[in-house]
Amino acid sequence: MELQIRNVSKTYTKGRGGEVQALKNVTLTIPNGMYGLLGPNGAGKSTLMRILATLQEPDEGSVHLGNIDVVNQPEQVRQTLGYLPQEFGVYPKARAEELLDHFAILKGFSQRKSRREVVGALLQKVNLWDVRHQKLGGYSGGMRQRFGVAVALLGNPKLLIVDEPTAGLDPAERVRFLNLLSELGENSVVILSTHIVEDVSELCTRMAIINKGEILHEAEPLEAMNALHGRIWQKVIAKNELAQLEREHTIISTKLLGGRTVVHVYSEETPAMFDPVQPDLEDVYFSVMADHMMAGRVADSQGGQQNDQQANEA
Numbered sequence: 001m002e003l004q005i006r007n008v009s010k011t012y013t014k015g016r017g018g019e020v021q022a023l024k025n026v027t028l029t030i031p032n033g034m035y036g037l038l039g040p041n042g043a044g045k046s047t048l049m050r051i052l053a054t055l056q057e058p059d060e061g062s063v064h065l066g067n068i069d070v071v072n073q074p075e076q077v078r079q080t081l082g083y084l085p086q087e088f089g090v091y092p093k094a095r096a097e098e099l100l101d102h103f104a105i106l107k108g109f110s111q112r113k114s115r116r117e118v119v120g121a122l123l124q125k126v127n128l129w130d131v132r133h134q135k136l137g138g139y140s141g142g143m144r145q146r147f148g149v150a151v152a153l154l155g156n157p158k159l160l161i162v163d164e165p166t167a168g169l170d171p172a173e174r175v176r177f178l179n180l181l182s183e184l185g186e187n188s189v190v191i192l193s194t195h196i197v198e199d200v201s202e203l204c205t206r207m208a209i210i211n212k213g214e215i216l217h218e219a220e221p222l223e224a225m226n227a228l229h230g231r232i233w234q235k236v237i238a239k240n241e242l243a244q245l246e247r248e249h250t251i252i253s254t255k256l257l258g259g260r261t262v263v264h265v266y267s268e269e270t271p272a273m274f275d276p277v278q279p280d281l282e283d284v285y286f287s288v289m290a291d292h293m294m295a296g297r298v299a300d301s302q303g304g305q306q307n308d309q310q311a312n313e314a
Helices: 045-052 074-078 096-106 112-125 141-152 171-182 197-203 221-227 239-248 281-313
Strands: 003-013 019-030 033-038 060-065 081-084 159-163 189-194 206-211 214-219 232-237 250-257 260-266
Touching: 003 045, 019 045, 019 060, 019 206, 019 214, 033 045, 033 197, 045 159, 045 189, 081 141, 096 112, 096 141, 112 141, 141 159, 141 171, 171 197, 189 197, 197 281, 206 221, 206 281, 214 221, 214 281, 221 281, 232 239, 239 250, 239 260, 250 281, 260 281
Parallel strands: 033 189, 033 206, 081 159, 159 189
Antiparallel strands: 003 019, 003 060, 206 214, 232 260, 250 260
């Protein structure tokens, strides 16, 4: 089953008549398996996830899950949908097994015996069986996320949407959670929406990079990294050297290492005093974002020149 997104746009109205275009003609084809939607906060990821989860309607465009029209047949989508939003509430005084049983009733599991089997199997799958009688208020962040996955998996959904799942998790909980997600993409379309590059690198067979509501790049992560081979260069510098390098090279990322600054630049030719480095998905992400920012500056500059010319002609 494929998820087909075609020319989806969404605009929000701000105060005093202003508008923000959250999505601009988004078109994607998402097959079975883990699919990463990567972008900074405010890029439009959550808006797209809410549309796919039938919580919002697009202003324009269409979405189909197999033969189901997601926009016009929301009830059919919800029968085969699992959704773990970035933030979801739990009843802190409820015990995990009891609350999951309640959600199973809402999902349509009316027979007590089969419902108990489903609830038990899910709690084991997300590794919460041994703490099923504990109150959710005493769960760690990672345990609550795993409980959220258990809720999302009720009914064996064909479309599973997971929005910023590892934000705020400690390293050990993050590893447990990613291991769980890696098992879920065998028979379903699983969309992982995140700003954390490592999550996509470790889990996803395909990905798209989104910023300011537009899809900037869509590829297999390994293919995208291979396309940058021989074009990413690294140098360790003192902090006061950075401004000069920014004038001379296309810097795509900087990070601190032992009190010094590690710079990655994009160049098709060997820059002097730089070492070649094997590209990773961070290099793909930052090079795409840098290219998009550069294109925006060029467009703004051309627009300003046209306005000046029109003013002079007037």
